[in-house]
Amino acid sequence: MKLSLIVILAFIFAIVGLCQNNNQYITQQVYRIDSLHVQTNADGQLTLKAFAMVPNPCYRFSHVESQLKGDSVFVTLFAKTDKSVNCVQVIASLAMPVTLDFKNSGLFHLRFLGRTTHFDTTITVN
Numbered sequence: 332m333k334l335s336l337i338v339i340l341a342f343i344f345a346i347v348g349l350c351q352n353n354n355q356y357i358t359q360q361v362y363r364i365d366s367l368h369v370q371t372n373a374d375g376q377l378t379l380k381a382f383a384m385v386p387n388p389c390y391r392f393s394h395v396e397s398q399l400k401g402d403s404v405f406v407t408l409f410a411k412t413d414k415s416v417n418c419v420q421v422i423a424s425l426a427m428p429v430t431l432d433f434k435n436s437g438l439f440h441l442r443f444l445g446r447t448t449h450f451d452t453t454i455t456v457n
Contacts, residue, residue: 438456
């Protein structure tokens with residue numbers, strides 16, 4: 332009985348420890364996108380480098396969310412920082428990789444959504 336209780340408690344502590352590691356970071360949408368640079372545009376795949384404004388220079392790329400609606404693509408970029416790091420509080424620029432896959436080629440309107448403003452552009456996907 333004691334062994335079962337110890338195993339159960341160890342399992343619970345292990346799960347709590349894993350959850351705490353996932354909460355180690357602050358993840359948030361970038362403030363705004365300042366510019367985009369096309370790196371590749373071939374076979375329905377568009378690879379970009381976006382330059383985004385983030386709260387401080389300790390933020391790093393987290394992930395991209397995109398949604399296709401007709402010929403418009405809405406893109407949201409996220410950055411993360413370690414909660415335990417003390418960082419100078421000055422807005423910084425961060426280069427972020429963006430890869431978008433398209434089923435069809437053609438003209439698409441891209442809207443990059445920031446917390447304070449958005450960045451619109453149009454591109455022909457090959």
